[in-house]
Amino acid sequence: MDGELISVGTEILLGNITNTNAVFLSEMCARLGISLYYHTVVGDNEGRLKETLKQACGRSKVVIVTGGLGPTEDDLTKETAASVLGYKLVEDAHTKKRIESFFKSYVKNNKNKKITENNWKQALVPKGAKVLDNHNGTAPGLIMEHSGGIVILLPGPPGEMKPMFQESVYPYLHKMQPEIIYSQMVKICGIGESQVEDDIKDLIKKQKNPTIAPYAKIGEVHLRVTARAKDEKEARKMCKPIVRELKARFGKNIYAAEEEKTLEDAVVELLASQNLTLAAAESCTGGMLAARIVNVPGASKVLKEGFVTYSDRAKRKRLLVKKATLAKEGAVSSKTAKEMAKGGCFTSGADVCISITGIAGPDGGSKEKPVGTVFMGCCYKGDVYVKEFHFTGNREKIREYTTVNALIFLRDTILQNFKKK
């Protein structure tokens, strides 16, 4: 089944907002087995929207439109789609009631807000269209069938669109597919994207069903294995040997097989399962590593504390780094990283401490230690491991790569010591 996306909104054309809806919907369509051939962004302009909709309906079976369902005069997606497809707008009693009750609780929480007359425009729906409830706003979603396929209208705000898609549109499109689509995620860390692609070249080459799609994230590669079959059981069965093969090839570099699990989730889970507590001692990342650990709800169980020791003085005072080490080796050195990790464990009482010291730039680099040089230490119950990295990019990129690699180093160290036992 083929499809395309239309995003309506002058604010996107002005670069005012990033079109994250398109990313979400693209990934969802890929998962549903819908091949998207076009995305179009068009402003809140009736003529151009009409032209775009006509073209899309003429060439694609599924057309998903986001935005332009609001209450203002500018919002004309529903009106335009109804006119293009020959639908009449009528008031939907159920939607009117839903909007009423939404406003009741809204006004209660926002005393100085008033509901204006034009809001009732949102209770009008194309007669015969499938109406999708919006639990996070007023504009309903709409599915309109026509001779060539279907048009799905969804509200623009991601906080309204995403839950509506998952609740109503995903199951609807899933049912439309002649086959069941099932996919399984394999999340890999510690190997570069090109290396992963090289390692599975043979699998990719001969793939048909299931398929393997690689998604590169910073410091990670996610592989989605997708099978089509007549039922889920069959599709699962088809994915199994591929997932088994990926596990055999990437081994401990696979940190998760779940869609929602992040690298920090996996690390916190690993620490908790081993009854280990953690401290983080950061210089150039300035708290980014601790912040990622705290991303995980319930991180308090494992994180004893974090130190942002950007200055030499703080490194000495908080982490007991020796004056001589800083003077002789410098703040960015293997020895300083080692002492930071050891001192972090000692002073916090944590079982494990990961330390980071590096040069994120743009200044501070030298010939021996250019911008991007980072040393990390990981102290595990008294033993300290040290690693040296050389990252490229601007200050932001270097710090992001450093943070991900610290999580990976931490995970590796725990896994290694786990094996030793």
Add this chain to the structure above:
Amino acid sequence: MDGELISVGTEILLGNITNTNAVFLSEMCARLGISLYYHTVVGDNEGRLKETLKQACGRSKVVIVTGGLGPTEDDLTKETAASVLGYKLVEDAHTKKRIESFFKSYVKNNKNKKITENNWKQALVPKGAKVLDNHNGTAPGLIMEHSGGIVILLPGPPGEMKPMFQESVYPYLHKMQPEIIYSQMVKICGIGESQVEDDIKDLIKKQKNPTIAPYAKIGEVHLRVTARAKDEKEARKMCKPIVRELKARFGKNIYAAEEEKTLEDAVVELLASQNLTLAAAESCTGGMLAARIVNVPGASKVLKEGFVTYSDRAKRKRLLVKKATLAKEGAVSSKTAKEMAKGGCFTSGADVCISITGIAGPDGGSKEKPVGTVFMGCCYKGDVYVKEFHFTGNREKIREYTTVNALIFLRDTILQNFKKK
């Protein structure tokens, strides 16, 4: 002048990557006074790309295409555009030389990489096109004129596209405009988007030239004032009264009038100008505030250290929060925030310490203190100010809003004490 964007790449249609190029180019075009009416994303498919290009050239004066200029067989943007516009491809000696020298240094740094034959494809250019040097990669940019306007081809990787646009395309398009476009930024913090829009409704309503465009960021609103005139001096003069009016209306809530300056830049600058040193004591944000401060190159001048005291024990040990306070008032309380800020100053020796303690969720909320409740303390040379916030959204959003508001609270406290002197 009107225009449109075409992004070429199957990876965008699959939701594999976010189309950040479109955001950048949209904002640039807005700044140049080019009205974009469409963005289209199309895959690496000759037929569909041809159709899309033809349509775009037929309806828009400026067509900017990104992606599909790489060395592989999939990359066919240049070939397709040349065929649509009737250009012949010829080898460009200058580009070939540039690619050679690029590879020389590349191979030196990446010993196990080889240059394959297909890379020389990138030295072919449409005969008569303007060739734009790529200082960060191999594919050159190209400007092709045709009877209805121009087509600009740019490489897909943002690290290559953006510098090329700024260096070569921006000045080119700027010259094409019959008028000079000049814009001035006004960055506001501490006031909500709808409040700002309300406050300038009258200015927006009567605007023609200059225009005011609001851009909402998390916790901030940026207003871009843009004037068109026959020369820059005239345009600057036209912006002046509007900027003056905005300054009068938003006063100290304006933290910057420079395009590139971030809120953390402004805060670090303010601290440095007052010779103040800073400490950060964070609980629910877990290092996000310190990390934003360290975003600023040279933050070491002001940041003494950061404490991530997620546990009660760390709050007591590092920040000297009283056991009785934690027991009676709880870790998320006005009194704990106050003691954290005071203790942070004392133990670090910093002039100013900002503290954060809150409930980011999803668990941990209660009737009295629901998820989103955050207390912050700011200790300024012994005086402690405390603020209570109630944020909504998921864990991530609550922590982001908390971090921005901590920066704003910090800034406000310094400005207030500055006035007192």
